[in-house]
Amino acid sequence: MIDVQQVSRYFGDVAAVNDISFKVEKGEIVGFLGPNAAGKTTAMRVLTTYLPATSGTATVAGFDVHEQSMEVRKRIGYLPENPPLYQDMRVRDYLEFVAKIKGVAPADRHKAVDEAMDKAAIGDVSGRVIKYLSKGYKQRVGLAQALVHNPEVLILDEPTVRLDPNQIIEVRQLIKSLAGNHTIILSTHILPEVSMTCERVVIINKGVIVAEDTTEGLTKKHAGATRLTVSVDAPLQAVMEKIGAVRGVTKVEKTSGDHTTVFVESDKEVEIRPEVAQVLVANGWPLYELKAEDVSLEDVFLHLTTQEEGPVE
């Protein structure tokens, strides 16, 4: 349903999205996970035809986002990062307008708007002027706007941001219930959101896809291990032996690098870095690098889980 091939998007010299490729099958829910400025919004804007890619191709429902953008636009519902609301309009008028420009036939418009309001649970504010709604309601009007023409593909940029915890649960359930009939891509920087709603996760960091997996696979790896890269100036055999002896280390393997570089896996609960460092110092080996693997799922995962535990906005 969605096929992205080596898409890059530059702003000046900066690549917001750098050579990403992935596929989404019909009826799937896929989560874009990544920290701030990872390129999630930019990738979505390319898919929705809002921004042209600098290079690469993307198709949605079999249509090229650049060459056949009008066909793509008919088939997508898009909730941008900031809900695109005309503040002076009433909710119902606004949704009627969106239905009109999305090509819903006049006879079906009323019903389409009713259904969208129903799904987004905004029936009680249908006559209110949008600018006087609370943030959460505005977000839901934005969601209704994306649903109003019953599109094949839904692209939702942080759909649960601005909602209170109860509404978050409701919206997540709504999104789950839409899968099957719709193909959905949603972005978030909250990991549990992904594991709760999505079948598959694409993790983006600094414009590149660093991992792509099912939620189960992701969780398994997360439970599994933490990884270190250690780079020292010393004989490989000795390094493997000494580090292997550190408590908690489950695996040591050689990887490429300028010096003797090894890749260390350990039990998740054990912090091995101080002990590894001690071993290196005790042996008098010059250390060039000791870092927790940047691009591993776990790192992004941990980093992001901690964000979820922070105070709710």
Next chain:
Amino acid sequence: MRNFLAIYQREVKSYFSSPIAYVVIGLFLILAGIFFYLIISNFMQMCMRVDMMAQQYRMAPQKMNVNLMAIRPIMHNLSLFALFFLPLVTMRLYSDEKRTGTIELLMTSPVTNLQAILGKFFAAATLYLVMLGGTFLYIIFLFLYGNPEVGPIFTAYLGLLLLGLCYIAFGVFFSTLTDNQIIAAVSTFVFILFFWAIGWVSGFVSPSLGETLSSFSLIEHFDDFAKGVLDTKHIVYYISFIFMGLFLSFVSIESTRWRGR
């Protein structure tokens, strides 16, 4: 067509559901009314003086031409007031969409940029027609007390309409350039003022250059309309000006996508 209408209707509704339309129309008509009163009372005093002189010297009273001496200056005034008010009408057309992010809805919906630009252009033009329609009431007042010629009034309004559409076309263009309405309005005003005044310097430069300059002046082209002369040269000039504004708006919107803002 359906998309054009959808955009057009939304913009018109948005004008008339916010104070902007009423403030602009109201102030425009008040200002126009004041100057109408001043010009007409001035004209009537002049008529009286001419009559008295005629009686004194026992001559046949001279005919005063209301079209040339009253309506023409009124029309020139209106063309100036339109310059003050139309930038306020057009300033939000694109800037506001950029500021609030609704542009992202517009540009991911199956609506072409041309449909959107024309929808907005004609919505502003509709508001302008209402403004002009209001001033027409003053002119009708002249028919009650005198007998002005209809032809020159018609051409003057045609001229006002074309001139206003020039302002609007460039108003749309400047509002595609920024998400700040004030900047959009001021740049429109300054740009149009430049094309107004470009003819004024013609007296200070060489005659051939002066002539070229005044042929670019928006207001030089207007005077014939105000006098009642219909010349295709002026119509072609205004229509090209309008096309230029709309074309630049189109280019600007298309390039927005590449720039990403």
